[in-house]
Amino acid sequence: MARLVQFDRLGGPEVLTLREVEVGAPGAGEVRIRVDAIGLNRAEIMYREGAYFEQPVFPSTLGYEAAGVVEAVGEGVDGLAEGDPVAVVPAFLQSRYGTYGDHVIVPAAAVVPRPAGVDPVRAAAVWMAYITAYGALVEPGGLRPGDHVLITAASSSVGLAAIQLARHIGAIPIATTRGPGKKQPLLDAGAAHVIVTDEEDLPARVQEITGGEGVRLAFDAIAGPGVDTIARGIAPGGTLVVYGALDPRPTPLPNARSYPALTSRTYTLFEITKDPERLRRAVAFVGAGLASGSFTPVVDRTFDLGDIVEAHRYMAANGQVGKIVVTVTHDDATA
Template sequence: MARQVQFDQLGGPEVLTVREVAIDAPGPGEVLIRVEAIGVNRAEVMFREGSYFLQPALPSTLGYEAAGTVEALGAGVTVFAEGDSVGVVPAFSMNDYGTYGDHVIVPASAVVPRPSNVDPVTAAAVWMAYVTAYGALIDEGGLRPGDHVLLTAAAGGVGLAAIQTARRIGAVPIATTRGADKRQALLDAGAAHVIVTDEEALPARIKEITHGDGVRLAFDPVAGPRVDTLAEAIAPGGKLLVYGALDPRPTPLPNAAFYPDLSTSMFTMFRVTRDGERLRRAVAFVNAGLSDGSLTPVVDRTFDLDDVAEAHGYMESNAQTGKIVLTVGHHVDAS
């Protein structure tokens, strides 16, 4: 038997329940993992609500990433051995697999090695955020040393990962936040500049920082009509990568009235996690950064698995700076 989080209807955090469920042996190409920590992501909140691009097949579990130990291997899995310390990356549909539980089965293609010096909470806070940041900024965005990159809504897990990723290659991260209360946390996280959008005009401030040039890349999880404002801050020939939809309103192409010379596209980390070679490069980059200390996930708070509804409520409050993590068996507040 295993303890797993499930929900029978769409709704708020209260629909999440922890249940005892029977768990089979892993099938061909699958791995059974004893879970120690689980990363909580905005995608899972949206999935539970019914606002994600994928609709849950109810009753449903959920969860994209975790850290733990291999307990059993399905037929054909030869890369790992029982007892290996591993992480789980988002490389599957939550209608097929989920990581919210103390024992979970996931496809071997979504399992990656965990360095021996990386603890489970840190490992659970890594993969969604850092693979997204690496994939968008470096693999797809072509960010180079010295380039300015604009990171909007930067106080979340992906935004903080993107700050560190940009710093690691010598780029210049410019972070935005709506209110001034998160300014210092973003500076402490490595942002070269922080723009408080409730107080400052973003395009003008970007032009001031970049001496009139604009940024080479903007990385945005908000979308909606405000992409016009972002377009004004991007240098000619630059890129706008949208990776979320926190604003549910339609997202237009940047206003053609001023003919912005930029490319605009949506980015999903599945482009990396479902491509074996791209994922291999991403894992190598992230594990190297974890080992040398240049990539250090910021964990805002952890919750016990039994407090999963509280954890989702905390994410919905937008009070966190960094990652929210579920732990199996204990409750810790990180500071």
């Protein structure tokens, strides 16, 4: 038997329940993992609430990230064996698989080796954040040394990964945060500049920081009408990449009546994780950054699996700087 977080209806954190279930054996192309740590993501709140791009099939589990050890492999799985330390990357639908449990089954295509020297808690905090940042900034974004990049909602795990990635490349990260409380932590995390949007005019500050040129790339987690404001800080010929949807209001398309020419596109990490070759490149890039010390996952707080409701409440309060990780304790009854 395994402990698995499930929910039977849409709603707040209180709908999550930790249950004893039969986990079974992995099928063809699947892997069963003994989970040691789980990384939490905003997408899981949206999924639980019914605001995500896919809807739950009840009883539903959830979760995109985990770190642990391979327990068993299904037919046709190569390159993974019992006892391998691994991590799970977001490369599947939550309506089919989930990572919120102490023993879970996931597709083998979503499992990568745990980088040497990276403990389970940090391994559970890596892949959603760094692949999201890599896929937007490096591949379609083409970020170059010396470029200014604007990173909104920068205290999130993705935002902090983007700051580190920009520094790794030699670019200049400009972070945004709504209130002043997170300004110094963002500077400490490597942001070259921080714009407090509740107190400062974002386009004006961007122009001041960049000497009137604007940023070459804006990496936006919020969407909604605010993209108009962001677009006014982008240099002619620059790029706006919208990867999140924290603002549920409609997102206008920046147009030539108000802005210089720019490229605007949406982005999801599934562009990377569901393409084996692009995922291979992303894993190699992130792994090299971890090995060199350029990339260090920031973990804000950990919770026990039994406290998953409280962990979701904490995430919904939006006070964290970095990743929230749930740890799993195993004993003779569940190992």
